[in-house]
Amino acid sequence: NAGVTQTPKFRVLKTGQSMTLLCAQDMNHEYMYWYRQDPGMGLRLIHYSVGEGTTAKGEVPDGYNVSRLKKQNFLLGLESAAPSQTSVYFCASSYGREKLFFGSGTQLSVL
Amino acid sequence: AQKITQTQPGMFVQEKEAVTLDCTYDTSDQSYGLFWYKQPSSGEMIFLIYQGSYDEQNATEGRYSLNFQKARKSANLVISASQLGDSAMYFCAMRETMIYNQGGKLIFGQGTELSVKP
Numbered sequence: 089n090a091g092v093t094q095t096p097k098f099r100v101l102k103t104g105q106s107m108t109l110l111c112a113q114d115m116n117h118e119y120m121y122w123y124r125q126d127p128g129m130g131l132r133l134i135h136y137s138v139g140e141g142t143t144a145k146g147e148v149p150d151g152y153n154v155s156r157l158k159k160q161n162f163l164l165g166l167e168s169a170a171p172s173q174t175s176v177y178f179c180a181s182s183y184g185r186e187k188l189f190f191g192s193g194t195q196l197s198v199l
Numbered sequence: 200a201q202k203i204t205q206t207q208p209g210m211f212v213q214e215k216e217a218v219t220l221d222c223t224y225d226t227s228d229q230s231y232g233l234f235w236y237k238q239p240s241s242g243e244m245i246f247l248i249y250q251g252s253y254d255e256q257n258a259t260e261g262r263y264s265l266n267f268q269k270a271r272k273s274a275n276l277v278i279s280a281s282q283l284g285d286s287a288m289y290f291c292a293m294r295e296t297m298i299y300n301q302g303g304k305l306i307f308g309q310g311t312e313l314s315v316k317p
Contacts, residue, residue: 121304128208130290130307146304178244185294185303187234190244 090114094179094191101169101198109164109194111179117189119182120162121146122154124175125193131178137162169198201226203293205308212281213316219266220276220311222291228252232294233274234305235265239287247289250274278313286315 092113101107111120118139123131133146135154143154151173153165162181166173174197180188202225212218224233235247250258250265258265266275278285289312292305 119303123307128309130203130205130309131292131305133304133306136304147306176242180244182303185232187246187249188244188303188305189246190236193242 092179092181092189092191094177094194096194097192098195099197101166101196103170103198105169106165106167107169107196108166109177109179109196111162111164111181111191112160113162113179113181113189114160115181115183115189116159117181117183118159119184120156121180121182121188122152122162122164123178123180124148125178126175134164134177169196171198174198201228201293201295201306203291203306203308205291205311207311208309209312209314211314211316212278212285214283215280217277217279218281218313220278220289220291220313222274222276222308224272224274224291224293226272226293232303233265233267234292234294235263235274235276236290236292237287238290238310239284244290248276281315283315283317286313288312 121136122134137156140159177194179191182188204223231252233250237245248260248263262279264277288310290310291308
């Protein structure tokens with residue numbers, strides 16, 4: 089099993105550009121999450137989904153949008169990237185309230 | 200509001216010795232879960248151990264144990280017999296809500312960077 093796969097692994101954007109991060113899981117998990125990791129701040133929840141077709145805001149949702157059209161995929165979009173969105177992004181999934189399984193992360197730099 | 204605090208930004212330990220990483224939490228919920236994750240320099244997040252708030256015994260997983268003191272709201276990670284491969288960032292996390300249809304979203308502490316010296 090691949091587990092949780094994130095693409096791309098690295099990306100550099102210019103301010104104002106848009107992009108989509110893709111997360112795919114093959115464990116048939118209902119719940120999926122997007123976190124960002126910044127130095128000294130741990131991981132902070134951006135958006136999450138409790139099932140296909142559902143999304144909800146987390147702690148730091150501004151500037152991001154998400155979609156979950158298929159159960160196995162959770163997309164994170166940046167419509168107009170800002171330097172403050174330079175971060176490492178992690179996708180995760182879980183079966184109910186059990187431990188989260190994380191992807192390997194995406195390093196995003198916004199210049 | 201629920202909160203996780205890790206007060207040790209960095210720690211050093213001698214190889215083969217035990218080390219304790221501190222974690223305190225704040226919640227008004229009676230039912231919650233506490234997790235520890237390891238993040239090596241390669242960046243992936245590795246689950247280490249879990250403790251439920253109603254678990255009577257402290258959780259153990261191999262060389263990892265969780266020193267759970269409910270009254271003090273602490274959930275410290277103890278690593279016995281440290282190895283060079285234990286050098287990593289360690290995150291304490293708490294399951295934010297017990298409402299079933301809100302999933303298992305976690306809130307994380309700031310992390311502690313552990314360095315194991317040979």
